[in-house]
Amino acid sequence: MTEPGTVTEPRAVSAPGAVIETRGLTKRYRGGQLAVDGLDLSVPGGSVFGFLGPNGSGKTTTIRMLMGLIDPTSGTAQVLGHPMPGAARAVLPQVGALIEGPALYGFLSGRDNLLRYDSADPTADPRTRRDRVGQALDRVGLAAAAGKKAKAYSLGMKQRLGLAAALLQPRRLLVLDEPTNGLDPQGMREIRALVRELAAEGTTVFLSSHLLDEIEQVCTHAAVMARGRLITQGPVADLAAGARGRLAVTTPDPGEAARVLKELGVTGITVDGDRVSAEAPPGDVELADLSAALVHAGVRLRSFGVERASLEDAFVALTGEGFDVAG
Amino acid sequence: MSQAEAGIVGAGTARNPLWTFGILRSELATTLRRWRTLALLGVLAAVPVLIGIAVKIETNHGSSPGPGGGGGGPAFLSQVTNNGLFLVFAALAVTLPVFLPMAVGVVAGDSIAGEANAGTLRYLLVAPAGRTRLLLTKYASVLTFCLVATLVVALSALAVGALLFPVGEVTTISGTRIGFGEGLLRAGLIAVVVAASLIGFAAIGLFISTLTSSGIAAMAATVGMLITVQIVDTIPQLSGIHPYLFPHYWMSYADLLRDPVYWDEAVKNLGLQGLYAVVFGSAAWARFTAKDITA
Numbered sequence: 001m002t003e004p005g006t007v008t009e010p011r012a013v014s015a016p017g018a019v020i021e022t023r024g025l026t027k028r029y030r031g032g033q034l035a036v037d038g039l040d041l042s043v044p045g046g047s048v049f050g051f052l053g054p055n056g057s058g059k060t061t062t063i064r065m066l067m068g069l070i071d072p073t074s075g076t077a078q079v080l081g082h083p084m085p086g087a088a089r090a091v092l093p094q095v096g097a098l099i100e101g102p103a104l105y106g107f108l109s110g111r112d113n114l115l116r117y118d119s120a121d122p123t124a125d126p127r128t129r130r131d132r133v134g135q136a137l138d139r140v141g142l143a144a145a146a147g148k149k150a151k152a153y154s155l156g157m158k159q160r161l162g163l164a165a166a167l168l169q170p171r172r173l174l175v176l177d178e179p180t181n182g183l184d185p186q187g188m189r190e191i192r193a194l195v196r197e198l199a200a201e202g203t204t205v206f207l208s209s210h211l212l213d214e215i216e217q218v219c220t221h222a223a224v225m226a227r228g229r230l231i232t233q234g235p236v237a238d239l240a241a242g243a244r245g246r247l248a249v250t251t252p253d254p255g256e257a258a259r260v261l262k263e264l265g266v267t268g269i270t271v272d273g274d275r276v277s278a279e280a281p282p283g284d285v286e287l288a289d290l291s292a293a294l295v296h297a298g299v300r301l302r303s304f305g306v307e308r309a310s311l312e313d314a315f316v317a318l319t320g321e322g323f324d325v326a327g
Numbered sequence: 328m329s330q331a332e333a334g335i336v337g338a339g340t341a342r343n344p345l346w347t348f349g350i351l352r353s354e355l356a357t358t359l360r361r362w363r364t365l366a367l368l369g370v371l372a373a374v375p376v377l378i379g380i381a382v383k384i385e386t387n388h389g390s391s392p393g394p395g396g397g398g399g400g401p402a403f404l405s406q407v408t409n410n411g412l413f414l415v416f417a418a419l420a421v422t423l424p425v426f427l428p429m430a431v432g433v434v435a436g437d438s439i440a441g442e443a444n445a446g447t448l449r450y451l452l453v454a455p456a457g458r459t460r461l462l463l464t465k466y467a468s469v470l471t472f473c474l475v476a477t478l479v480v481a482l483s484a485l486a487v488g489a490l491l492f493p494v495g496e497v498t499t500i501s502g503t504r505i506g507f508g509e510g511l512l513r514a515g516l517i518a519v520v521v522a523a524s525l526i527g528f529a530a531i532g533l534f535i536s537t538l539t540s541s542g543i544a545a546m547a548a549t550v551g552m553l554i555t556v557q558i559v560d561t562i563p564q565l566s567g568i569h570p571y572l573f574p575h576y577w578m579s580y581a582d583l584l585r586d587p588v589y590w591d592e593a594v595k596n597l598g599l600q601g602l603y604a605v606v607f608g609s610a611a612w613a614r615f616t617a618k619d620i621t622a
Contacts, residue, residue, distance in 0.1 A: 067453045070619035092455035099453070103446025107361060116357060119349035120454035120461075123342055126349050165450060 019045045019173050019204045020066060024075035027061050035061040037228040038075070043206055043221070048199045050215035050236065051208040052315065053225035059208045060100055062225070063177055067097055080172060093123040096171040098179055102162025106151030110142055110161050113150050117165045124169060136164040141190065155182035163191070174198060175206045180214060192218050212315060224318055231318050247287075249276040249294070250302040257299045264293055280306045350456055354468045358434065364472070367430040368479050374426060375418035375484035382407050382414075383491045402581060411488025412497060412507070415514045416584065418484035419477070419521050423577055427476055428553050431525050434472045435532025436549035438465040439615065441542035443622040458616045462533070466608065469529045477522040481514065499586040513583060520580045524596055527573040527603025528553065534611040540622040570595075573603050 020043035027036040036058040043049045053059050064070045066077055068085030077084045082091050104113050114133040118124045124132075137143045140160040145153070153161065159182050166174055179195070180188040195218050199205055209215050215222055216236060223233035232239060247266065251257045254271045261269055261278055268279035281290065291304045358364055386408050403416040439462070442448035451461060488494065497510035505513070532549040539545050553574075559565055560572045569575050576596030582589040 064449075064619075064621070067449075068455075069449055069452060070621060071617075088455055089457055092453055095453070097450075097453045099449055100446075103450055105357065105445070105447060108357070116353045117450055117454055119353040120451045120456040122347040122349070122457070122460070124346065124349070125343075126346060 017045050018078075019043050019047075019080060020049075020206060021078040022062075022066075022075065023077075025062070025065060025072050025077050026074045027058075027065060027070065028073045034228055036065070036072075039225075039230050041223060041230060041233065043204065045204050046199070046202060047221045048195060048205045048207060048219045050219035050222035051206060051225070052210070052212065052215055052222055053208075055210065057225045058228040059225055060177060063097075063099055063175060063206075063208065067095070067099065067175065068092070069099075089122075093121055093169065094172045095175060096166030096168070096173075097175040097177075098159075098162045098166050099175070099177050101178070101181060102158045102165075104150040104153070104158060104161060106149065108150060109147050110150055110153065110157075110164075111137065111146040113161060114165055114168060118168045121169070132168055133164075136167045139167055139194065140164045156184060156187050159183055160187070163194075171203055173204045173206065177208045178210070179207065180209070180211070188214070224315060226318075245280045245306045247278045247280050247290075247305075248307050249278075249304050250274055251276065251294075251299055252302070253299045256297065257294055260294050260297045260299060261290070264290060266290070274302070347460065350460065351464050351467055354464050355471060358468050358472060359475075363437075364434065367433060368476060371422060371426060371430060371476055371479050372483040374422050375414055375480060375487050378404075378418055378421060379407070379414055379484070379487035379491050402578070406498070407488065408492060410497060410510075411490075411492035411494045412485070412510050412514060414488030414492070415481050415484040416517065416581070418480050419517065419580070420578070422480050423521055423524070423580075424557065424574070427473075427480065427521070428525060428528050428574075429550055430476050431469065431473055431529055432532050432549040432553055433546050435469045435529045436536050436546035437542045438469055438533060439536040440539050440545035441536075443540040443620070444542045446622060448622065449620055452620060459612065462537075462612055462615050465536075466529070466533055466611075469533060470526065473525040473529055474519070474522040477518050477525075481518040485514070497584075500581065500584050501586045503586040505586060517580050517583050520583060520593055520597075521577075523600060524577050524580070526600040527607070530604045530607035530611070531573070534607040534614070537611045537615040537618065571599070573599060575599070 020041060022039050022041045025036060025039040025041070026034070028034050039058075039062060041062070051059055051062075061070070065072050066079055066084060068088040071085065079087075079091050080094060084091065104110075105116065108116065111133055114136060115129060118129050118133060119126070134143070134146075137146045140163050142157065142160050142164060145157060150158065150161065159179070163176070163179060166176070176195070180191050183191060192214070195205055195207065207215070207219060219236050221234065222236050222239055224231045224239075247261075249257055249261075252274060254274055254276050257276045258269050258271050261276070266278045266281055270277055281287070287304075287306065291301065294301060294304070382404065402420040403413045406413040407417055439448070442451065452458065456464075495507055496504045497507065497513070498504055531552060532545075535549050535552070536545045539548075556572050557574055560569055560575055576592050576599060579592035579596050582592055
């Protein structure tokens, strides 16, 4: 132990506020495949951070480097202010992780699986082990099935047990890789509520997902990866605002509406049945003037308005591609 | 670095250094609860039963026990009818070349690779078990299995021997007689030495286990290694390297049944096992602590 008084706040060693900070983090696998390329990631403390990207974009490799499972080829990673993988023994007890789905001992019960993972942590108090395991099982809604062998669990139950393993101790950081995989809609809602609850307690949550609406619903911040590179990161509201919304008009006179809008200088007009959509006009154009002009030209309107850009629109705008597997 | 680490740990509740052994207890319990481990121990327990029954049937037919009138066959078999305690020595002689190391090879080969295969390795490491700590735990649990497996053979043989044959004073290889109590002590000592004979092979299995993420491949490679080395040990042209092969002195445990006990070969055996443990243990450590865990 260090002498009392000398260490007042041992946790804030560098980059105050950032829970995860990487500088030029790069991983090249044997065989030359570049999985992660010069990643500069910064995850603010207290955020729910969405980590987005298609399958094969380097998300899992990044998470494995952050958890000290694989060594970066170059660059550095700091987690909770300490270098990884060097300070793994000090950092990881404060981190709960779900990486690439749960992995369980099928011949052990759910409770025994958690007891085993907890005993692997040398900082975990064996006197409180049973209680903490019980609480973690309660928290993910598995208390009733705790005595069943894990091989009899459904995918959703395994996912919950994996989450419970991440919650065995109070954590400062939770790294959740696709946490709602395999869950039914009710389970997904429960997990989202749990994430919000944990965030409210002050835990930083680093959440990777390919479900954009999931990120939009729970995350305060997000980063987008494609082909091993970080494309953008920042507050979710800013990312979505970066992409412009769409003007949407529903009318029984679509041809006429398109003509009028074109005369008014609106671009990117497409007509689909009774629906006319176009790029949202620049901010200085008053939308009411557009609708007045349409009505004045005799276009009958069923609806008129600007649809807010979703994160998906932002993603497509950023990567110039759909949300498909990288080649 | 170390100061920062101490700072983080110090910020939590007081931590007891003994907690670090929790993983060993968990590892032993997990290993012994595997269906496969129990099956291996069951087979090992069955070997003395089979030998005992076979010898009993032979004796009842009135012929001399053991093929070739005691000249051939496994060591000590001919004495079993006179003294059930010899079934312990005979059973160890039968199981040591193949059954015991095969069981150890399965458990050792699976130790790291099996966890990698199931994906549980990554969760143990982020727990964080620590790579060196996990490797030491795995080796300790494999060595415990060596001892348990040997004791299962010895105790099963003792029970069957006492049940089917008379027990009493033991005639040593040197021809002198020692009391049954001392005979039992010698049997216990021999069981421990036989278990210790497997230390080197266990380290080889552990090393192979760090090379792959397939438990089956590691087990097969470990057992394959055993068979190869056993064959090499019987080729006279290669006698120059025989003293360096890990199974070469395995049968030296018989010298512990001399009066007085003849230790030379047994000590050579233990030294060789220690050497293998150091060499392959270091190789396993170097490999495992530098490995990218992608499974």
